[in-house]
Amino acid sequence: MPTATLMPADGANPQLSWNLVRDVGQLLEYHFMINALLAAGIVAVMAGVVGWVMILRRETFAGHTLSMMAFPGASAAALLGVPAAWGYFAFCGAGALAIRRPVEGGRGSWSEESAGIGVFQASALAVGFLFVSLYGGVLGDLESLLFGNLLGISDGQVLVLAAVAAGALALLGALARPLLFASVDPDVAGARGVPVGALSVAFLLVLGMAVAATSQITGPLLVFALLVAPAASAQAITARPAAGLALTVVLGLAVSWIGLGLSYFSVYPAGFFIATISFALYLLVRVLAAALRSRRPQRLTPAPAPPPRGVIA
Amino acid sequence: MRMGPGEFVALLGANGSGKSTLLKAVLGALPLAGGRASVLGRAPGEANRAIGYLPQRRAFDPGIRLRGRDIVRLGLDGDRWGLPLPLSWRRARARRGPSAADRVLEAIELVGAGAYADRPIGECSGGEQQRLLIAQALIGRPELLLLDEPLDSLDLPNQAAVAALVHDVCRSAGVAVLLVAHDVNPLLPYLDRVVYLAGGHALEGPVEQVITSETLSGLYGVRIEVLRASDGRLVVVGQPEPPAHHHDRHEHAHAHSHAHAS
Amino acid sequence: MLSQEFMRNALLAGTFIALACGISGWFVVLRGQVFAGDALSHVAFPGALAAAAAGADERVGLVLGTVAAGAAIGVLGRGALAWRGARTSAALPADDAAIGIAFTFILGLGLFFLTRFSTSTGGGSGIAAARTLFGSIFGLGGGEARLAAVVALAVTIVTLTIARPLLFASVSAEAAGARGVPTRLLGVGFLVLLGVVAAEATQAVGALLLLGLLAAPGAAAHRLAGSPAAGIALAGALALAAMWGGLVLAYAVPSLPPSSAVIAIAAGIYYLSRILT
Secondary structure, rough: OOOOOOOOOEEEEEEEEEHHHHHHHOOOOOOEEEHHHHHHHHHHHHHHHHHHHHHHHOOHHHHHHHHHHHHHHHHHHHHOOOHHHHHHHHHHHHHHHHHHOOOOOOHHOOOHHHHHHHHHHHHHHHHHHHHHOOOOOOHHHHHHHHHOOOOOOOOOHHHHHHHHHHHHHHHHHHHHHHHHHHHHHHHHHHOOOHHHHHHHHHHHHHHHHHHHHHHHHHHHHHHHHHHOHHHHHHHHHOOOOOHHHHHHHHHHHHHHHHHHHHHHOHHHHHHHHHHHHHHHHHHHHHHHHHHHHHHOOOOOOHHHOOOOOOOOO | OOHHHOOEEEEEOOOOHHHHHHHHHOOOOOOOOOOOEEEOEOOOOOOHHHHHOOOOOOOOOOOOEEEEEHHHHHHOOOOOOOOOOHHHHHHHHOOOEEEEEEEHHHHHHHOOOOOOOOEEHHHHOOOHHHHHHHHHHHHHOOOOOEEOOOOOOOHHHHHHHHHHHHHHHHHHOOOEEEEEEOHHHHHEEEEEOEEEEOOOOOEEEEEEHHOOHHHHHHHHOOEEEEEOOOOOOOOOOOOOOOOOOOHHHHHHHHHHHHHHHH | OOHHHHHHHHHHHHHHHHHHHHHHHHHHOOOOOOHHHHHOOOOOHHHHHHHOOOOHHEEEEHHHHHHHHHHHHHHOOOHHHHOOOOOOOOOOOOOHHHHHHHHHHHHHHHHHHHHHHHHHOOOOHHHHHHHHOOOOOOOOOOOHHHHHHHHHHHHHHHHHOOOOHHHHHOOOOHHHOOOOHHHHHHHHHHHHHHHHHHHHHHHHHHHOOOHHEEEHHHHHHHHHHOOOHHHHHHHHHHHHHHHHHHHHHHHOOOOOOHHHHHHHHHHHOOOHHHHOO
């Protein structure tokens, strides 16, 4: 079974030269690379946009939980002999419907909530590993199932990804205004007649689809690299929706394509490069933003009075 | 400033004036910048086993299932190594005097928490949790009780009840009490003296002398008015006050809504 | 069953590892530090494989990585990781997105070392991945099992010795500090212990699953038991039950991986405790 590293069919190890145009040209000669780039690009756009909304709605935990469901989904598919994509979409979709928001406000218990999430995460991964073992223990597959596999992406898969992405983005576009309203101010939106609950379910489904699609590129374990990092970086730069979304898409495409390109010229899998580049990007953006903030003129409130000098009159 | 046994002193002042800092200095948790302090005849920090301390309140995570009883018991032996073995195992050993289990009971009864001491503390209300924490501070039979804003985020009936409870303990057990507060009113019936901190200076004396327009204006350096409402409550107007920085402001809001909802 | 050496080894190591996980886990849940356990399990993966890629014993990299991470979290994290809402006032405050991205990077690092290891040995990366991520308790040799048992037992004893002051510090930090409990030292020390527990548990159930063995028995014990002593004892007992049950089940059904079985039982116990309370 193919491993997650990208090697051209003739087995020669491509070298990165300093001539970028030639390197990219070399890369594009291969149909599998073109498919990989298309798939990664489609996913980056979809994950970026969906991730941007997810961060706005503070539902990162849901993205995390859904990515945990992706692994048993893919391994179940392998066990049943169907393409992994079906498993991803089915399990992530079902998971999206099953997620319930943790209790907000005073009654919620942080320690209980995190314990519950931790146990669920471990359970999902344990079940996934069980399926892999039942599949006959062909462990070469394990790496692909966990970290993605960009080899042999067929034209059909690219079309499916494009269709799912188009559908998800169309849905988000149609619901954009009420969704934004409900995400930012659910109480007021609800009072104005916005179907906050239904929108929430709809978004979770879209999120499930995005996670499932991204899992095919980066693997379930590294989903956040495309789902969260570009959007979080964009949001650290600008709070405006239009600019933020555009920036997210650009960053996502850059991260995924550069990562993919680098992996073509090395033995290391794309997932590693994508995760590392996205992390570096995010770190850079946060450090710059913090540095810029500390240079701006200071507070508007007076500083508190100095502490007493130890002697009481 | 001097405090003797059985005295009830309130420490007042605006946010950031150094009230909590003073308590921490008394505990030896913060070094003195100048001057001297002697606590129970020793340097700050050395006599802490005889001091009961109630820090600024942070609500317990609602998921914590430890009972109030267990929390109170920690005040007795929580600082010693080893396992928190059930107290009933130790009862057989004690020959003289009350056993540890008895002392836990005693402390709980003292604060009137008997009805809910066996409930998971995460399920107790703000006022109930506060009482249990006071029991934890009292179980060591301290000579000095330091309370950092114990009435903050409690509703009015609970404020009155806790203030009365502290006063009871103060009088009956001869414990010296230094209590940090924002609002002097719940404490008015019980106070011996107040210490008022502002702008790096301090004033000490009986309430009628310290909390007056002239005195506070002199202390702050700006015009302060002290008004007395018809029911005897004091209102201080004109304090320059930086925004409050409570680290559990989040819990405050929810404690309020919880109290109102229940 | 007990005539098979691999089973004896698994039971020996598993027993003490489960005990350590259960008892530490009770404190982890109390202190709201499940998330720190998650962080440690993420670090275990690159730690082990970096050592393997360098030709050293995996366990060395494993322990070094998790202990260093535990110490780092203890020293840097403080409020941010122990109590929600009490974030540190660093220039880069942590939040869900940041943490998730960092975790992803750490897993990516693991993938990097995994690739290095498999290209250098020319072998399949799947087996190395499976061993670190999902445990290899049936593959432990006698010496490995004994070492794991001894280390886990030592951690358990230390944890029980500091149980009381740790409890006080976890529940009433300032009051404990005023009474002379070294709360900060205990906080860092506990996370270092947790690092060692994570390293041991990785050998048994793997990095990806160890959070289950840490959180499930502890969380269940919190729901079921009232007093701390009972809770700690119950957490240990439940973890043992999951471990023994899982190992026996996996022995009986060869296609069942032991780590999945152990975690499934542990999770089942947790969900049962939710239904019962």
